[in-house]
Amino acid sequence: MRIASSSWDPWGTPASAVSHDSGQPQRLGAYTLLHKLGEGGQGEVHFGTAPDGRQVAIKVLHERFRGRTVERDTFMGEVAAAQRVPPFSTARIIDVGVEGDTAYIVSEYVEGRSLDRLVREEGPLGSDALVRLAIATSAALNAIHSAEIVHRDFKPANVLIGSDGPRVIDFGIAKALDRVTMTSGGVKGTPAFMSPEQVSGLPVGPQSDIFSWASTMFYGATGQLAFNGVTAFQVFQAVVHHQPDLHALPPSLREPMAACLNKDPQGRPTAAQLMLAIAR
Structure with missing residues (x-):
């Protein structure tokens, strides 16, 4: 998919x-x-x-x-x-x-390619580049969450690789539109990068962004989706039940990523805790 x-x-x-x-x-x-x-x-x-x-x-x-x-x-x-x-x-x-x-x-305006486009055109990131990306984007999520905003659509297309480093875009827009659209019911987002609570139609908080962040970093590291399927339903099932293999990740990211991909939101780290875990 x-x-x-x-x-x-x-x-x-x-x-x-x-x-x-x-x-x-x-x-x-x-x-x-x-x-x-x-x-x-x-x-x-x-x-x-x-x-x-x-x-x-x-x-x-x-x-x-x-x-x-x-x-x-x-x-x-x-x-x-x-x-x-x-x-x-x-x-x-x-x-x-x-x-x-x-x-x-x-x-x-940030001139640069999205992470999605960069990986499609040049392949997965090397270990050092991936760790730098992980630190920068977790810092971005910490800033977003500190302002009491939940991104709700964190994915490779919403991470731009600018000349001065990665930038996260489109934070807060999903909630703003959900509050006003006449068709706000149903599951919204990009299936492969949604959290289990999102695909289940449950309320989402900052922990949902953490799960989506980990799926995005997995894509940056491998060029593959952490959760895949032929249909959206199969992707949803994978998000809820599948545990991706993290061996392709740099050793410093494996443990933090595993925690971020916990199916239980309460078992995931905060963005601030994630930053510290990566920087150890």
Whole structure:
């Protein structure tokens, strides 16, 4: 099974390599949209500029707020909370707005490939690169969780490998959309990187991100999915019941990864504990 949502590489293509889609609006709020970078389940991502000339990534969401003032305000509040996340290995959220019925989120632009694309194009990471990635992304999760945000969609496509190191993107957006969408029921996310509680439709907390982090690091180390199957149901069954073989991982990561992949959320480390375990 291919990784869902990996057919596009959010924010990961240099602007000069993307042709402009003349059917898209050229301005949204105070921002100029120059190039469409890609599209996923939540919306389209554009490369653009802020009023002060800064390069930014503008995510134009599919969800529309036609006359739904309460839902719009709820969405704005949820994304505003994500702006509190310290910029430790994350792409900082700069602004959020709704123009007409179109919602958009403006973030720091990171030029680089996603982990998903990097592994597909060049193969698994070496041991040193993987350990550096593990430390940086666990630090990012610690910053996100310290702001009382749960990512809910941590996966290789949401980890960008920038020139100054890895950056985690799209944190907090899944919850913001769940709070306002008219079709919030059912299981959402990328099956192979979801936690057992997610695939079971149970409430999720920071521990869910820890499980997804481990599945993502496994992919970075091996180029394979930790939990695979021909159908989504088979992937869900693997997430709940299968224990992946961690021998391909660097020795320093095996024990922390095993703890992160505990099927019981209470048995997983916090992001802060994970950082310390990797750095020993």
